[in-house]
Amino acid sequence: MRQYLSAMVWITATTVIVASAQVVTTRAAAERRAVTRLNIELVDNKVRIRELEAEMRTRAGMQEMQRWNDAVFQMAAPQSGQILRSPVQLASFAAQPEAAPRVQMAVAVDAPLAPAAPPPVAEMGARVVKTSFGVPAAAADPGLPEATADTPPADPAEPRDGGE
Amino acid sequence: MMATIPGDDPLIRAIPAAAGERVTARSQARQRLAFIIMLFPVLALVILVRLIDLAVIQGLPESGGTTISAAPPRGDILDRNGVELARTFEAYAITVMPRRLTSDPEVLATRLAAILPERSREEILADLTSGKSFRYLARRVLPGQARRINDLGEPAIELAREAERLYPNYSLAAQALGYTNDKGHGLIGVEKSFDARLADPVQRAAPLMLSLDVRVQQAMQNELQALVVDQNAKGAAGVVMDVNSGEVLAMVSLPDFNPNVPGKRSDGTAYTTANDDGSRFNRVTLGGYELGSTFKAFTIATALETGVLTNLQKQYDATRPLELAGFRIRDDHAKNRWLTVPEIFIYSSNIGTARMALEVGRTRQRDFLDKLGFLKPIEFELQEKTRPQYPALSNWGQLATMTISYGHGLTVSPLHLANGYATLVNGGFYRPPTILKRDAATAPAGVRVFSEKTSLEMRRLLRLVVTKGTGRKADVPGYRVGGKTGTAEKIENGRYVHGQNVVNFAAVFPVDAPRYVVVAMIDDPRGSKSTYGFRTAGMVVAPTIHRIIERIAPPLGVAPDTGRDLNLAGLLPSTADVKE
Numbered sequence: 001m002r003q004y005l006s007a008m009v010w011i012t013a014t015t016v017i018v019a020s021a022q023v024v025t026t027r028a029a030a031e032r033r034a035v036t037r038l039n040i041e042l043v044d045n046k047v048r049i050r051e052l053e054a055e056m057r058t059r060a061g062m063q064e065m066q067r068w069n070d071a072v073f074q075m076a077a078p079q080s081g082q083i084l085r086s087p088v089q090l091a092s093f094a095a096q097p098e099a100a101p102r103v104q105m106a107v108a109v110d111a112p113l114a115p116a117a118p119p120p121v122a123e124m125g126a127r128v129v130k131t132s133f134g135v136p137a138a139a140a141d142p143g144l145p146e147a148t149a150d151t152p153p154a155d156p157a158e159p160r161d162g163g164e
Numbered sequence: 165m166m167a168t169i170p171g172d173d174p175l176i177r178a179i180p181a182a183a184g185e186r187v188t189a190r191s192q193a194r195q196r197l198a199f200i201i202m203l204f205p206v207l208a209l210v211i212l213v214r215l216i217d218l219a220v221i222q223g224l225p226e227s228g229g230t231t232i233s234a235a236p237p238r239g240d241i242l243d244r245n246g247v248e249l250a251r252t253f254e255a256y257a258i259t260v261m262p263r264r265l266t267s268d269p270e271v272l273a274t275r276l277a278a279i280l281p282e283r284s285r286e287e288i289l290a291d292l293t294s295g296k297s298f299r300y301l302a303r304r305v306l307p308g309q310a311r312r313i314n315d316l317g318e319p320a321i322e323l324a325r326e327a328e329r330l331y332p333n334y335s336l337a338a339q340a341l342g343y344t345n346d347k348g349h350g351l352i353g354v355e356k357s358f359d360a361r362l363a364d365p366v367q368r369a370a371p372l373m374l375s376l377d378v379r380v381q382q383a384m385q386n387e388l389q390a391l392v393v394d395q396n397a398k399g400a401a402g403v404v405m406d407v408n409s410g411e412v413l414a415m416v417s418l419p420d421f422n423p424n425v426p427g428k429r430s431d432g433t434a435y436t437t438a439n440d441d442g443s444r445f446n447r448v449t450l451g452g453y454e455l456g457s458t459f460k461a462f463t464i465a466t467a468l469e470t471g472v473l474t475n476l477q478k479q480y481d482a483t484r485p486l487e488l489a490g491f492r493i494r495d496d497h498a499k500n501r502w503l504t505v506p507e508i509f510i511y512s513s514n515i516g517t518a519r520m521a522l523e524v525g526r527t528r529q530r531d532f533l534d535k536l537g538f539l540k541p542i543e544f545e546l547q548e549k550t551r552p553q554y555p556a557l558s559n560w561g562q563l564a565t566m567t568i569s570y571g572h573g574l575t576v577s578p579l580h581l582a583n584g585y586a587t588l589v590n591g592g593f594y595r596p597p598t599i600l601k602r603d604a605a606t607a608p609a610g611v612r613v614f615s616e617k618t619s620l621e622m623r624r625l626l627r628l629v630v631t632k633g634t635g636r637k638a639d640v641p642g643y644r645v646g647g648k649t650g651t652a653e654k655i656e657n658g659r660y661v662h663g664q665n666v667v668n669f670a671a672v673f674p675v676d677a678p679r680y681v682v683v684a685m686i687d688d689p690r691g692s693k694s695t696y697g698f699r700t701a702g703m704v705v706a707p708t709i710h711r712i713i714e715r716i717a718p719p720l721g722v723a724p725d726t727g728r729d730l731n732l733a734g735l736l737p738s739t740a741d742v743k744e
Binding site: 047050051053054057058061062063065066077078079080081083085 | 247248251253330332334336378379381382640641643714715717723724726
C-alpha cells in the first residue's frame with residue numbers, strides 16, 4: 001500500500017513537473033516567436049528608413065542645392081570682411097550713443113500718402129530705425145470707432161509723422 | 165548492464181564459498197552498485213552543463229543572414245562629415261519571360277507603359293514579343309509601381325529584389341567614388357580599391373569613411389565646371405589636400421559622369437569607343453601632365469636645401485635666352501637682366517631656374533624629385549594611377565636637368581603636384597596622400613625632405629607670387645594665399661600638341677600656418693571675354709582659385725585675418741610688379 005502511495009506520488013509529481021515544463025516551453029517559444037516577429041519588423045523598418053533616407057538625401061544632394069541656389073536663392077560665399085574674429089569686433093560695430101541719428105518712426109497707412117507731403121526723412125538726414133504697420137489714424141484713437149456710415153472716419157490719407 | 169549480487173546467484177549459491185570470500189564479494193557488489201547509482205546524477209549533470217553551454221554561453225545561433233539583418237548588401241561610403249556618397253538599397257526589378265506570356269502583349273504593353281513612364285509602349289512591346297526567355301522590363305522600380313505591376317496578374321512577369329547602388333550626389337566625385345557592375349563589384353575608384361572591404365559580410369555593416377568633404381568637392385566642381393564652360397576647355401582637374409595629414413578633401417575631374425547610370429552619357433546615349441569623352445578618366449590621378457612653372461618651386465627648394473642657395477638675393481643671368489645643343493630656353497616675361505631668386509620666381513624666369521638647376525646638378529635634382537615621389541606612381545589607394553614619364557638616367561643630361569627644373573620633360577599627375585606642394589609648405593615632410601579619413605593620431609609622421617627653414621622661405625616666395633607676381637588674381641584678402649602659376653604645352657600620345665596648353669595653379673592657404681593646398685588645372689583653355697582672350701594660368705585659373713578658396717575656407721574653419729601675414733621684407737629690392 002505504502003509502495004503504491006509512493007509510486008502515485010512520484011507519478012503525480014513527475015506529471016506536474018512535465019506539464020509545467022511544457023507550459024514554460026510553450027510560453028518561451030511564443031515569446032521567442034514574438035521577438036523574431038519584432039526583429040523582422042525592425043529590420044523592415046530599418047530598410048524602409050534607409051529607402052526614405054536615400055530619397056531625401058538624393059533630393060537634398062549638393063548638386064540639387066547648387067541648382068536651387070543658382071536659380072532661386074542666389075546666395076554667395078561670405079567675403080572675408082563679413083566674418084568676425086571675436087565678439088569684441090562685433091561690439092565695435094555698435095554706434096556710439098551720441099553719434100546715433102534722430103529716431104524717426106514711420107507708419108504705414110492704408111491709403112497712399114498725399115503727394116504734397118514733405119519728405120521729412122530724406123531732408124533731415126534721419127534714419128528710420130523702427131516701422132510699424134497698418135494702424136490707420138482713426139483706428140489708432142483710444143476707444144473703438146463707431147460703426148456708423150454717417151460719420152466717416154478721419155482722413156486716413158493724412159500722413160502721420162509719428163514723432164519721436 | 166546487469167548487476168549480480170553473488171549471494172543471490174543460484175549458480176554461486178551452489179558452490180560453497182568461504183565466509184571471508186562471501187563478505188568480499190558482497191562488498192564489491194555494493195561498491196559497483198554505488199558507482200552505478202552515482203553515474204546517473206553525473207550523467208544528468210553533464211547534460212545540464214552542456215545545455216547551459218548551448219543556451220547561455222554559446223548563445224543563440226546567428227539568425228538568418230541577409231533575411232533578418234538590416235546590414236546593407238554592400239557597405240555605404242560616407243564623406244568625412246558622415247554625408248552619404250554611396251549607399252545600397254534593395255530595389256525592385258521587373259523581369260519578364262516573353263515565351264511564357266499568357267495575356268495579349270499589346271494590351272499588356274499599354275498597361276505597363278501607363279505604370280512605367282520612363283519606357284515607351286513600343287519599347288515594352290518589343291521586349292514582350294522578343295521571343296527571348298528572359299528580359300528586364302525595368303530596374304530600380306519604386307515599390308508603388310512594383311505593386312501595380314504585380315496587380316496586373318501576369319504570371320510571366322516577376323518582381324525581383326536587387327541590391328542597387330545609389331550615388332545621391334550624382335556626378336559629384338564620380339571618378340573618385342567609381343561605380344559597380346551588375347554583380348555589385350567595383351569597377352573604378354574607391355568602389356574598386358575597397359571592393360573586398362565593402363563587400364565583406366562583417367565589415368560592410370560599418371560605412372567606409374572617406375577624407376572627401378562634399379562641400380569642398382561641390383565648390384571646386386562647380387567653379388571648375390564654370391571655368392571649363394567659359395574657356396571652352398577640354399577638361400579640368402582639381403585637388404584640395406590637407407597639408408599636414410595628406411587627406412584629399414576634394415578630387416575633381418571634368419568632364420564627369422553620373423555613376424548612377426555609368427553606361428550612359430549625360431544626353432542619354434550609350435557610351436561607345438567613338439563617343440567616349442573621357443569622362444570616366446580620373447585626370448587627378450591617372451592623367452599625366454607636364455605642369456610647367458609650378459615645378460620651379462621644387463628647383464628653388466632643392467637649391468636652398470642643398471646649399472647651392474645660401475642667400476635669396478643671389479643673382480642669375482637672364483639677360484638673354486639660354487642656348488644648349490640647339491635648344492633655346494627663353495622667358496615669357498623676359499626682363500633681360502640679372503635676376504634675384506625672388507624675381508626669378510615671381511617673373512617665372514625659365515632662364516634663371518635653368519641656371520640654378522645646373523648648379524644643383526643632375527644627381528641631386530633627381531634625388532629630390534625621387535624623395536618627393538615624382539619618379540614613381542603616387543602612393544595612393546585608388547588603382548587608377550599614372551606612371552610618371554621622365555628621361556632615363558642615361559638621357560638625363562644638362563638639357564634635361566634644365567628643362568625639368570621648370571617643369572618640362574617630366575609628366576606627373578595633379579595629385580603628385582598637390583602632394584609635392586604639401587611637402588614643400590608643411591615644414592618639409594613627405595606623407596603619402598590618402599582618400600581615407602585620418603585621425604590626428606593616425607597621421608603618419610612623414611619623411612623629412614626639406615628643412616623647416618627651406619619650407620618657410622618657400623612659403624614666403626609663394627606668398628610673393630600672389631602679392632606681387634603672376635598669381636595676384638588668386639589672392640583673397642584675409643586668407644593669406646600663396647601659390648604659383650604654371651603653363652605647359654599639352655602632350656597627347658607622347659607628342660606635344662602645338663597650340664594647346666595645360667595651365668595650372670598650385671595654391672596654399674593660409675600661408676603663414678599652412679593648412680590646405682589647392683591645385684587646379686585646366687586642359688586647353690581657349691580664352692574668353694572675361695580673361696581678355698588670355699590663356700595664361702594667372703588670368704584663367706587664378707580667379708577660379710580665388711573663388712574656390714573664398715567658398716571653401718569658411719566651412720573648413722579657416723578664419724580670415726587681415727592683420728596677419730608672412731614677413732616678405734627683403735625679398736624684393738623695391739616694389740616690383742609683373743604684368744601678364
